[in-house]
Amino acid sequence: MTSTGDDRVARGEQLVLATLIGGVGNHAGAWRRPNSRVEEKYDLRLFTDLVGRAEAAKLHAVFLADGLRLETDTLRSQPFAGLEPVTLLSALAAVTSRIGLIGSISTTFSEPYTVARQLASLDHISNGRAGWNLVTSAWGEENYGRSLPPHDERYERGAEFAEVLFALFDSWAADAITVDRATGVYADPAKVRAIDHVGKHFDVRGPLNVARPPQGRPVVAQAGSSEIGQDVAARFADVVFTTGRTTDEDSRRFYRSLKDRVAATGRDPGSVKILPGVSPIIGRTETEAKAVERELNGFIDLVSGRAKLSRQLAGVDLDDLELDEPVPLERLPQESQVQGRRSRFGVYRALVEDGWTLRRLIHWEVASAGHHVPVGSSEQIAELLLRRFEAGAADGFVLLPSYVPEGFTLLTDEVVPILQERGAFQTEYAHETLRGNLGIGPVA
């Protein structure tokens, strides 16, 4: 069921909420706040604390992002490297019981048999809470001894990768393991089948050597918002983690377009949850939020901010530009020529078209990484999320705390309870599995 009306909560619908956790906050200056736990960026305890808090707030899932290279030009002032998602999520599975665990894994630089084994294992270890964020990687080729395939070829490979994973998860019937000690029959080999996949990018015989995961298939998330990215999402994704749209109208247009694509594949549009990223700068009051915003922006290192912005703008050289002059539009390529993070590039290009200065763009980039950054009190943020949900622009959100821990605690301890009081968010987990809690049911 797809809703675009403005009475969704009254009709019993609720938001899906996830959170993306990097450890220090989405704002590039957040680590410099006095209480940041940046020293613990490689310490499991930090993540156990944060995910434990997310679980106490009944969030549906935690996301971990990933990248396949170190950005040495911003390393001096920005702690972006961190723990690898599959290992960290597996550790978190052992210390949580209900929250979903979704990690980014690249289809361009991975092998499907290996990824299927790890995801199926994570799903077993977590009793059905594993999720995979299908990413095609915009960089990393220098660490894998090959060149980055062009944008659309990456998505083509990504789609075949997902097909292979689905076939491998399905290679064991749910009742293949029988365990009869008396007769010595452990499993029925007729219920475990080779997949014999022979494709353009992969030849995989199978079957998987991990039994069928509890969810049938781990949940699939997808973030690509280019045309082909949306097509891949429509075919394979359970959750779409979108980015960049700052107005209700933009979000609604994307939402409708994607749901239409889902329907065109023959899937139920209601079974695909669209969750835009939102990275609020929250304070207990609006005044405090604005003070935090000023503080965070004061922490920005403009040199690495310039490098980071350049990366979002398809690598365009910005070194000779004055901070308070508009960025010349003619420096930028067309969106269709960009090979990675294409839709995000489009968001930035629109701001350049609007005449934004270099300084303003850098401030926006380091605060948002391309996501919407509303500034306000917990009440104001909760209202904004509700309004966008009711406007048919989202089925929920991926919350990216702009600063940790305080900005995260305000989300879990103030924003979520407001949504719960309005009846717009779950007060308990209703199911054991992530699929169950997302309301998208098990895989047949």
Place this chain on the structure above:
Amino acid sequence: MTSTGDDRVARGEQLVLATLIGGVGNHAGAWRRPNSRVEEKYDLRLFTDLVGRAEAAKLHAVFLADGLRLETDTLRSQPFAGLEPVTLLSALAAVTSRIGLIGSISTTFSEPYTVARQLASLDHISNGRAGWNLVTSAWGEENYGRSLPPHDERYERGAEFAEVLFALFDSWAADAITVDRATGVYADPAKVRAIDHVGKHFDVRGPLNVARPPQGRPVVAQAGSSEIGQDVAARFADVVFTTGRTTDEDSRRFYRSLKDRVAATGRDPGSVKILPGVSPIIGRTETEAKAVERELNGFIDLVSGRAKLSRQLAGVDLDDLELDEPVPLERLPQESQVQGRRSRFGVYRALVEDGWTLRRLIHWEVASAGHHVPVGSSEQIAELLLRRFEAGAADGFVLLPSYVPEGFTLLTDEVVPILQERGAFQTEYAHETLRGNLGIGPVA
């Protein structure tokens, strides 16, 4: 320091003990015992219990084996598939505090940048307890769309793989992260360097995008015992997990040969721990142990036992042979012609040379998987381990419980205390890291 005398314990040396855990026991029939926990083969709680017990016994490390395909011909009667090691070890890291966590990862079907990230992350998550068992894979090619490289080429790639991993771990200086909130300096980019590896098998620029692991390098284990396998172990391994030798003299010869190779590379032979696999069938008394052995052998399915044996014998067809006739030696290739598990093949070939019948070989295979299978009381097993240690044939052992949970509990709760009473095994962990507890120190 390498010891070959017979007074090692008196001089203050102690055994290194690890255990390899698959969940149901090393004997192929163990799952049919009434108390086996075979239904929990995909349940984290089983492994949490077993590894918790190993940690309470102060074992140095737990090993997880791995394979890259499903053996469908034995699936009916043998529960060999299971959870993938990296994910399971990461989960176990969260619920343990001192025991080492060593997993097999293939160098033939993996990418070094991905493996380096996961191992470094596991090392951070576990506070310095990660280990990597370098394996080159004897099969799995059908799931990776390529043919299996010849034996020696696999080891050549394995050696280059280890070189890349070491360089990536070293790409961050230990003091690269500085965290100065006031000046906004997070790290010193001069202390994080590209590795610019260009080799025959891999081109990897680096640096790693995970900070230097707590151990400097995770511990490296290696099991290959062929000539080139021993050379790779001598160059890169901290721990050698050997197999198959059932006599003291055989074990001593291998031990000396490998220590000599280590010395020839310029490394300290005492810094490489040689741990033969031992899979005892233990009872509270010798009589009980023999009864368990009979029970376990009675559980054997000879059809899949024949298939399993065939695999260990380089795929030779055994279908037409009578169970109580000797296996004809002329069916077997020479050891040097075998492409995978070569040294293990040599052990089996020697038994065929000795005139073993097919039935006896199958019984030995399903009980041992190539490891030494002594049968006796806890006291007898402890004596055997001590004798082999004192004979200069081992620095310790990888214990493979033949049946779980009872056979494992006898190891941890009876055999280990006997060794502790003799002063031959640690009664506490002396260090935080696996390297520390192995006595091989940190990487400079």
